[in-house]
Amino acid sequence: MRILIRTLEIGTTGVAVARDRVVDADVIGFGRATDQHIHCNDQRIGLQHAKFTRSDSGLLLSCIPPAQAEVNGRLCRDATLRVGDEVNLGPMLIKVLEASADFDAAISVEHDARETKAADDAPLPAFATSLEQVGWRKRPWAWAGITVTLLLGLVLPWFFVERGDASAAWLRASALPSDMQWTSGPLHSAHGNLEVQCEACHAQPFRRVRNEQCLDCHASTLHQHVPADHPAAADMTADRCTTCHVEHDEPSNLVQLDTRICTDCHAEPQDHGAGPKAMPVTDFAAQHPDFQVSLLTAPDWKVTRSRLGESVLVEKSNLEFTHAAHLDPRGIKAPQGEVVMDCADCHTPSESGTSFKPIDMEQHCGSCHTLGFDPAEPQRKVPHGEPELVMQTLVDHYSRRFLGGYSDAFASADGVTPPGASLSAAARARVLGTAKQRANQVAADIFERRVCADCHTVTREGTSNEPVWKVAPVKLTQTFMPKAHFDHAAHATGEANCETCHAATESKVATDVLMPQIAVCRDCHGGETGTEGGQARIASPCASCHVYHDEQEPLWIPVMKKVMRQAAVSE
Amino acid sequence: MHESMLDYAKRRYLKIAVALCVVSIIAYAWHDPLSPPNGGTWLGYTLGGIGAALILWLTALGVRKRSYSSSLGTLRGWTSAHIYLGLALIVVATLHTGFQFGWNLHTLCYALMLIVIGSGIFGMVVYLRYPQLMSSNRAGIKPDVLLEEINDLDQRALRVANEMPRRFGDVLRSNREGTRVGGSTRAILGGVDLSTIDLPTAGGASQQVPNSEQAALLDWLGDELARSTDGDLTKRIGDLLSVVATRRNQLRRLRRDAQIRGWLEIWLYVHVPVTLALIGTLIAHVVSVFLYW
Numbered sequence: 001m002r003i004l005i006r007t008l009e010i011g012t013t014g015v016a017v018a019r020d021r022v023v024d025a026d027v028i029g030f031g032r033a034t035d036q037h038i039h040c041n042d043q044r045i046g047l048q049h050a051k052f053t054r055s056d057s058g059l060l061l062s063c064i065p066p067a068q069a070e071v072n073g074r075l076c077r078d079a080t081l082r083v084g085d086e087v088n089l090g091p092m093l094i095k096v097l098e099a100s101a102d103f104d105a106a107i108s109v110e111h112d113a114r115e116t117k118a119a120d121d122a123p124l125p126a127f128a129t130s131l132e133q134v135g136w137r138k139r140p141w142a143w144a145g146i147t148v149t150l151l152l153g154l155v156l157p158w159f160f161v162e163r164g165d166a167s168a169a170w171l172r173a174s175a176l177p178s179d180m181q182w183t184s185g186p187l188h189s190a191h192g193n194l195e196v197q198c199e200a201c202h203a204q205p206f207r208r209v210r211n212e213q214c215l216d217c218h219a220s221t222l223h224q225h226v227p228a229d230h231p232a233a234a235d236m237t238a239d240r241c242t243t244c245h246v247e248h249d250e251p252s253n254l255v256q257l258d259t260r261i262c263t264d265c266h267a268e269p270q271d272h273g274a275g276p277k278a279m280p281v282t283d284f285a286a287q288h289p290d291f292q293v294s295l296l297t298a299p300d301w302k303v304t305r306s307r308l309g310e311s312v313l314v315e316k317s318n319l320e321f322t323h324a325a326h327l328d329p330r331g332i333k334a335p336q337g338e339v340v341m342d343c344a345d346c347h348t349p350s351e352s353g354t355s356f357k358p359i360d361m362e363q364h365c366g367s368c369h370t371l372g373f374d375p376a377e378p379q380r381k382v383p384h385g386e387p388e389l390v391m392q393t394l395v396d397h398y399s400r401r402f403l404g405g406y407s408d409a410f411a412s413a414d415g416v417t418p419p420g421a422s423l424s425a426a427a428r429a430r431v432l433g434t435a436k437q438r439a440n441q442v443a444a445d446i447f448e449r450r451v452c453a454d455c456h457t458v459t460r461e462g463t464s465n466e467p468v469w470k471v472a473p474v475k476l477t478q479t480f481m482p483k484a485h486f487d488h489a490a491h492a493t494g495e496a497n498c499e500t501c502h503a504a505t506e507s508k509v510a511t512d513v514l515m516p517q518i519a520v521c522r523d524c525h526g527g528e529t530g531t532e533g534g535q536a537r538i539a540s541p542c543a544s545c546h547v548y549h550d551e552q553e554p555l556w557i558p559v560m561k562k563v564m565r566q567a568a569v570s571e
Numbered sequence: 572m573h574e575s576m577l578d579y580a581k582r583r584y585l586k587i588a589v590a591l592c593v594v595s596i597i598a599y600a601w602h603d604p605l606s607p608p609n610g611g612t613w614l615g616y617t618l619g620g621i622g623a624a625l626i627l628w629l630t631a632l633g634v635r636k637r638s639y640s641s642s643l644g645t646l647r648g649w650t651s652a653h654i655y656l657g658l659a660l661i662v663v664a665t666l667h668t669g670f671q672f673g674w675n676l677h678t679l680c681y682a683l684m685l686i687v688i689g690s691g692i693f694g695m696v697v698y699l700r701y702p703q704l705m706s707s708n709r710a711g712i713k714p715d716v717l718l719e720e721i722n723d724l725d726q727r728a729l730r731v732a733n734e735m736p737r738r739f740g741d742v743l744r745s746n747r748e749g750t751r752v753g754g755s756t757r758a759i760l761g762g763v764d765l766s767t768i769d770l771p772t773a774g775g776a777s778q779q780v781p782n783s784e785q786a787a788l789l790d791w792l793g794d795e796l797a798r799s800t801d802g803d804l805t806k807r808i809g810d811l812l813s814v815v816a817t818r819r820n821q822l823r824r825l826r827r828d829a830q831i832r833g834w835l836e837i838w839l840y841v842h843v844p845v846t847l848a849l850i851g852t853l854i855a856h857v858v859s860v861f862l863y864w
Contacts, residue, residue: 043716044723066817070727073734075810090723124722127752129714129829131836134756138843145848153676153855158862181676182859184610202863209864246606250671258605 001054003028004103005038008110016110022103028052030089038109044090052107058082059096059105088112152177165199172196187247188254201247214241224553231273232265244548255543259283259528262542284540285527293480293515301475313513318472320455321510334368343498353489358478369454373446377401382446387469390447394439402435403428440467447471480515484545575699579651588655591621592662599666608669610677610860618667623853625660626684629653630846657691660684680856683849687842694838705831714828717821721750724821728814735807738771739795743811745769745777746788752825759833762826785819 005028007019029036033047040049050063059081063069070088071079081087087094091112099106128134157179160171171178179198187195194200200216201209215222226232244256262281265271269278279289290309297304298316306313326346331338346364347356359365361384371381373394380397382390403423423431447458447469455474462468499505501516525544526537577585595618604612610619632653636646664684672678712720725747732739749767753759768782770791780787792812799805 043712044720068813068817070730073730074806075727075731075813088727124718124725124750125748127754127825127829129753129759129825129832131756131759131833131840134753134759136756136837136840138840141840141844142847145844145846146851149848149851150855153679153852154858157859161862179859179863181679182863183673183675184677184860185671185673198863205862207864244605246611249607249609250673251607253606256605260605 001026001028001104002102003052004097004099004106006097006106006108008108010111018108026053030092030094038092038094040090040092042091045092050089052105054104055080059107061087153181157182161199161205168199169196183248185248185250186252188252190254191247208240209242211241214245219555222555223549223551224555225548225550227553235265235272256548257541257543259541261548262546281542283527284525284542284544285522285529285532285537288518290518291481291515292483293513294477294482295480295513296475296477298472298475308513308515308517314511315477315513317474317476317510318457319474319476319510320453320457323504323507323512323514325508327505332368335370339368343504347498349488354485354487355479356488359476365455369451371451373397373442373451382451387447387471390452390469391439391443394443395436398435398438398442399432402431402438443467443469480513485547486545576647576650576654577699579647584648584652584655587652588659591656591659595621595663595666607671609671610667610669612669615667615669618663619857622660622664622667623857625656625663626849626853629657629660630850633843633846654691654695657688661688676852676859677856680849680852683845683852687845687849690838690841690845694842697834697838701831701835705828705835708824708827708831710824712824714825717825717828721818721821721825724814724818728811728818731807731810731814735804739811741777742768742770742788742791746782746785746815749779749782750822752822753829753833756833759829760837762830764822764826766822785815785822788815789819 002022002024005021005023007021008016009019010016023037025037028038029048029051030038030040030045031047031049032040032042032045036048046064046067048064049067050061050069053060053062057080061069061071061079061081063077065077067089068075068077069079070076071081072086079085079087081096083096083098085096087096093110093112095108095110097106097108156177157168157171160167161179168179172180180196183198201213203210203213224233225236244261246253259282263283266278266281268280270276281288290307292305292307293313294303294305295313295315296302296317298318326332326341327343329340331340333339346359349355350357361369366384370378371384372378373382374380374397377397382393444460444467446452448460452458452469452471457472459470459472460467461470501520502514504514507514522532522537524538525540526532526535528539528541530537530539598614599608599618602608602612602614604614606612609615632649635649664681668677668681672681725743728743729740732743746766746768749769751758751765751767754765755763757763758765764783766782766785767779768787769777769779770787772778782788789812792808792815796805796808796812799808
């Protein structure tokens with residue numbers, strides 16, 4: 001097909017300029033692609049939008065779907081064109097011209113004049129297709145975000161804190177956000193009363209909590225770990241209370257149970273000024289020396305420290321006693337017959353149950369070991385006291401009896417003074433002499449053979465006519481392990497009894513020390529991790545038995561001394 | 572193949588982020604402070620410092636993004652680092668807390684950080700997926716061209732209506748005025764069509780009815796077609812139906828385009844303001860911690 005294409009363009013002068021070109025092809029393409037014969041650079045037009053071919057009846061237009069054309073005002077996809085037909089394709093208007101004999105067809109291509117006119121019609125409404133167009137904003141919310149958080153989270157509480165404790169307290173009580181929002185975790189229940197008094201500890205802004213704040217409450221009860229002149233004291237001057245006692249943590253860690261608190265120094269004690277005898281400790285299960293016991297030792301009752309297991313320890317209490325005999329399962333002779341005893345008959349728990357009340361002769365021994373001496377008057381007893389008092393009691397007793405008509409085997413030789421009879425001075429002296437003799441005889445018996453001698457070491461001194469007895473004093477060790485805390489009540493689990501730790505039934509002498517060695521504890525207690533040799537044990541850090549603040553050691557850190565001085569002055 | 576921001580520089584920043592997480596986790600596992608793990612131990616301060624520095628640096632992307640003349644790394648590099656290090660921040664900040672949470676400013680700071688990161692993850696997902704959806708929907712035609720095309724269709728329809736009874740022109744003009752794309756958050760994000768049209772009623776007056784997907788208009792034209800006895804009019808109604816159907820398809824594409832753009836943007840309206848709230852809270856957190864040391 002040989003076709004004339006006349007392009008009409010409005011030139012710069014406003015006059016339409018026609019440019020003719022001749023194309024010889026079977027198919028004339030119309031589209032946006034550059035290889036199209038009729039090229040239209042408009043986005044609405046497809047790359048290949050439509051094509052013109054020749055048919056017997058004339059020029060044939062076919063649009064490539066989905067494209068459509070408007071032919072003489074009618075929409076269509078395919079059309080057979082005749083001279084004078086107008087085809088509207090997007091912005092272009094194509095008219096079919098009368099072709100001369102040289103050409104099979106002729107068309108003109110121009111911009112559709114209606115295209116510009118269309119804008120005059122009702123415009124499409126402006127579409128709000130972006131979020132910003134429907135009111136979304138970032139910037140104001142961003143500014144609000146940073147302003148509100150800074151104001152409520154920092155500026156407001158800080159302002160009230162700076163104004164003083166009363167202002168801060170007012171804000172905390174109000175519904176406004178206060179410095180309470182700064183708390184990073186709960187306080188330990190022991191400090192619960194300080195929950196809304198931040199300033200009690202946080203006294204100065206941007207300063208770490210200082211010892212003074214702790215001492216405000218604790219000065220009178222606080223103790224040091226070692227005396228001020230201890231070589232290790234220097235290691236501790238830099239420590240603050242809060243080094244160990246940290247608040248606002250979950251789980252609460254107010255009481256420091258970490259073994260390192262101790263082993264930092266005690267793993268290598270000599271490096272921290274300890275003497276050569278101090279032994280290293282790293283863990284209760286792994287490395288802990290054998291227990292030492294404190295023993296009161298006759299005759300001067302000095303406390304001696306001895307290590308269990310190193311040698312056979314002897315408790316020099318001057319008591320004559322045997323646990324084995326008292327705990328004989330077949331029973332032991334008592335005034336009321338055979339009695340089977342157990343530990344609790346003598347060892348009664350203290351109020352707290354952690355330890356035991358001291359052994360008391362009258363309460364614990366006296367029910368069996370009565371101090372009676374006269375079968376005729378069994379209620380009459382000698383006092384449990386000095387030998388002189390015992391002698392006085394005996395002389396008094398027998399004088400009264402002999403003067404009052406008393407009869408016994410010893411006195412019958414001299415006859416009986418009848419009741420109510422008055423004696424001459426000589427007879428009275430003779431009876432009293434007999435009574436004194438009788439008292440000496442009974443004293444020798446109870447001091448040397450029964451009653452006193454059952455439990456005490458007694459020596460006889462003086463003359464044969466005026467004998468004097470000395471009873472060695474008895475003192476029992478009340479606390480064998482004063483450097484550790486042991487709670488007997490906590491160990492009354494039903495799985496353990498006294499015998500588990502104290503081999504009393506086998507103890508045949510009073511000098512036996514019945515304190516258990518560390519191996520006994522390790523049967524149940526592991527170290528910090530609660531294991532020993534891979535077996536599960538009760539986790540036992542140092543603080544299970546030991547305390548850091550030694551009750552014997554007063555405060556000595558200078559700042560603490562200052563607080564103490566101030567306290568003393570104010571009193 | 573197009574290298575996504577995730578694969579930038581052979582995932583250099585992924586490696587850095589993973590290394591940061593691994594080092595933090597190992598340090599946390601190895602660290603055994605006297606107190607329970609918390610932000611106030613030396614490791615806690617270290618992780619907190621790294622976390623705060625990361626937050627400020629990640630925020631700097633917003634500044635770098637606007638600075639077209641900057642030669643400080645490519646924007647794609649920054650975005651890649653922003654994503655990976657932002658994700659690593661979850662690990663660093665969580666370890667900084669020592670897993671101690673409460674109703675306080677410090678946990679609020681942590682929660683805001685998670686909201687920012689969470690919205691960022693959402694943004695990353697839509698950025699990886701939606702641009703492809705957008706270009707397949709547009710099929711190379713920009714929204715303003717689509718608008719032009721709709722304009723064109725409207726002119727064409729009005730020209731057809733000029734040869735028809737007056738009510739056709741009125742209905743088409745009302746359709747043009749009542750056409751909506753977007754118009755509300757729900758309409759944009761849900762792709763909802765809020766268009767309306769005034770249709771003549773039996774009484775002669777006209778009534779505004781919803782015209783979602785041009786359905787009311789197509790129905791009305793269908794009714795007219797069924798009633799028409801005039802062959803010429805019938806042909807013209809058929810022409811109009813064809814134009815309106817095409818118009819509906821183009822509007823659908825415009826609406827889908829707005830919907831995709833909406834989802835591509837919406838997370839930023841959370842991400843950016845909450846980032847600023849996070850920075851305010853972060854400042855309050857750091858200052859208050861030392862104020863009440």
